[in-house]
Amino acid sequence: MGKCVNHPDRETSFLCSKHNIYMCEECLECRDPDIYCKFRSSCSVWFMTKKKKGLDEEEKIEEEVKQYKVVFMPDNKETEVTEGDTLLEAAGKADVYVNASCNGKGSCGKCKLILESGDVKKESTPLLSDNEKAKNYVLACQTKVAGDVIVRIPEETIERKLKVAGMGQEATERLKKLVKDISPMLKEIPLELEQPTLDDSVSDLDRLNRGLKTTGCDVERMNVGIKVMRDLSAAMRDENFNITASVIRKKCSNEILEVKPGGFDSPMLGLAIDVGTTTIVVYLVDMKDGSIIGATAGHNRQASCGDDVINRIVCAEKDGVSKLSSMGISTINNLINEVVESAGVEYRRIRNIVISGNTTMAHLLLKIEPRYIRREPYIPTVSEFPILKAKDIGIKADPSAAVFVMPGPASYVGGDIVSGLVFSGLHREEPLTLFIDIGTNGEIVLGNKDWLMCASCSAGPAFEGGGIRWGMRAEEGAIEKVSVDSETQEPKIDTVGDALPRGICGSGMIDLIAEMFLKGIIDNSGKFKLDASHARMKVEKNERAYVLAFSDETGVDEDIVFTETDIHSLVLSKGAVYAGFTVLLNQAGLDFSMVDRMWITGGFGQYLNIERAITIGLLPDIDRGKFEYLGNSSIAGAYMALLSDDFRKEAREISNSMTYIDFSSSNEFMEEYTSALFLPHTDLKAFPSVKV
Ligand code: FES
Known part of the structure; x- marks a missing residue:
């Protein structure tokens, strides 16, 4: 055994006798020229250690590898894994959803399971409370299987059915009106x-x-x-x-x-699919008149490989792009099953499909190499996709169904944004508009009918609950609204579905920080100034925290708190988005006063309180009448492109005409970002309406 030449933290037995270096398995499979070519291209023998072992020894090794059964409750799903595999790997094999925000690095603490029985080997972790440890909670990515095991998914993290926003008769009629002539692919x-x-x-x-x-x-x-x-x-x-x-x-x-x-037997159907990093939405559409006859949404299975696109690409590099592709396709096909069954139609009638997703999602779904998306100079393999067939991708529909994948102008501004523009019509109109999709990546478009500029700023996963102690998505039990009494500093919370609180989602966090700032609980750098003896203040894991809900008021049997680290993560995220706006406007020689409209899209924007978002300095302090929430513009644009050749053409034109501004090495962006790391900002003149 020796240390991998590229990853000194890894022990490996693959020794190259010619160069006398060790390489780990990942490096042996890797095609990145920076990593292996200088050694591997001229190297005839890589697997020295393995080869030196005789056949008998290999067989003996095989005999020693033990297989164990892992059962996931409450759905009783089971799988077989090899001794030493983690519970997270077992969940992936059993097709069980476990939130793995940090892609198994052991840093997010989201992949909690309850060990009911069996032998495991656990790494110690500070991310579980004493109460959780007493209840046999483990982190799936830090727990290795050492015998037959039964685990339970905790109630608070069970995957819940997502509601499809913007559905119903009214939304359908509104969308139908946007398409004049139906012209399928x-x-x-x-x-x-x-x-x-x-x-x-x-x-x-x-x-x-x-x-x-x-x-x-x-x-x-x-x-x-x-x-x-x-x-x-x-x-x-x-x-x-x-x-x-x-x-x-x-x-x-x-x-x-x-x-x-003969003539055709029954009318054609189509699918508009929005493949989000977190959520996938599917519309089933009657191609005769554009009626939406079914709609559903589900969590993208790829979430068990990390919350953001970078973690997904890393996962694809390690485990192969096929793994990520099949996770995405299986989510889509399950959703197609749902809509087809509820509408009582046959798959073979689905003959047109439009997929809208960011650049990484499109690459992973189509099994196209994504690794150069994350390496400077950030190049996607494909920007504009030819029309494909369902059978080539694996989508459950008529095998010959035509598939249009929304084109994307850059690695970090993809087809979902182009789709959003098709829906919004920004590029057809005179007013200067800022269009923003706030998520893990804040994607921003600035322009009008004459020109379009776009950029992306890495906001991090905080708005979607990632990296926050009690962060979660806007699902049942998520604290979505918070107000704080200015006299007593006691919070009042509202949760999604009026359920007992299980955590806090992005809109709740923005409310909370704005309220804590306005009511004197924190200062403008996000540090607590409330007296430590206040009933709502406690120290958790050596840092101060504000208690939003005491354990006996929650659905998780623990105090739900917001720590200084949580506040800091949110401030970093909002700073990146605001700096993105500022730099894009500067590049165009403009400022906020010249912006006629500010359109917000994406699932998170739905719950966003504009006033509170301005208070913390996430959105600019401009006329509130200029803000408008567009809903899920990506699925709406996909619907339009599904029905109309004109909109498919428009999508290509938009993608080709956008000027992409790269912030990754911009000093101007770094300066603006640093200035934005205060509440609401270091330049208080930019936020005249925020009065503390
Ligand atoms: S701690 Fe297990 S996935 Fe993050």
Whole structure:
């Protein structure tokens, strides 16, 4: 055994005898030229240690590897794992959702499970309270299986069904009005062709093209596959030359996908899919009139490989992109199952699909190499995707269904933002607009019908609950609103679904910090100034914390607190977003006073209290009438592109016309960021309405 040449913290037995260096398994598989080429390309023998072991010894090693059963309650899902695998790895194998914000590094404390029985080996962790330890809580990523094990997912972290925001008759009608002419990618064209005669003896394919031409198809640029040619003569004669041709409209050409005898049996369906890093939303759409006949949402299974896109890419580099792809596809297919079953329709009628997601999500889903997205100079493998087929991606639909993936202008401004612009119409109108999607990455677009600039600032996972002691997403039991009594400093909280509090979500945190700042509990640097003897103040793990709810008022049997570290994380996040606005405006030679509209999108924005967000310096102190919440603009844009060729074209044009500003090495951004790390800001003149 020796230490990996690239990762000195790893012990490995893979020794290269030629260069006398050790490499870990990851390096052996890695294709990054910076890591291995200088050694591996000329190295004939890598696996020295392994090879030196004779066959007998390898067999002996195999015999020694023990397999154990791990059962996850309450759903009784079980899997077999190898001794030494972590419970987090077991959860992945059993397809059980466990929140692993830090991708198994042991730093977030989110992957809690309760050990009911069995042998495990645990790493000690400060991230579990004494109360939790007494109840046999363990961190899944820090606990290795050493025997048959039964674990339980704690009530407070059980995955709950997500509500689909903006659904219902009213929202459907509003979306339908945005699409004037329905023009799907894949069209089914019924044709009544003339029967051949001695005077009209053109080939079957020419006859088909002649028929298609009469319907307005550009047959000069029509491709035909060999399968269609093979099936053609029988299909034409089966129903006396009455046929239905399926034609895919592509950017520079068309393709006849299949030819079936007779007219079409039932109307085509389509799917608009928003693949978010956290949540995936699916709309099932009747392509005849644009009605949304089913909608659902679920947690992206990839969350067990980390909260943000960087952790997902790291995971793909380590375990292979296929793993991440199948996690995403299985989430999508489960959601498709739900909508198809509830609508009582058949999968094969789904023949058009639009996917909208950020650049990393699109790459992972399509099993396209994502690693250079996170390495300077941050290059995606693909920005504009050709029209694909469902069978090539693995989506549960008609195998030939046409799939349009929203193009994205940059590694950190992707198709979901382009989709949002298609929906918002920002690029069609005169007013100068700031468009912002606040999440782990704050993506910002500035512009109007004449020009578009975009940028992304790494806000970190705090707004979505990551890295915060009691942070959680806006699910049942999340504290979403907080007010604090100015006399007593006692909090009043509202939770999602009026349930007992289980944690605090992004909007609740913004409320809380704004209230604590205004009511004198913290100062402008985010440090507590409330007397330590106050009933709401306590010391937890050596730092001061404000108690939002005492254990007997919660659904988790513990005090729900907000610590100084939590406040600091939130301040870092809001500082990054505000600095992003400022620098983008500066680059365009503008300032906040020139902005006519400020549009907020994304799931988090839904619950955002604009006034409180201004108080903490997340949003600029401008006329409140300029703010508008757009809802999930990514799914809305995907819906529009599903139904209309014009909107698909618009998406490509938007993506190609946006100027991307990179903040990663910008000194100006760093300066603005540092200035924004106070409440609300170091420049109080920029926040005249915030009075403490
Ligand atoms: S502590 Fe286990 S995933 Fe973060």
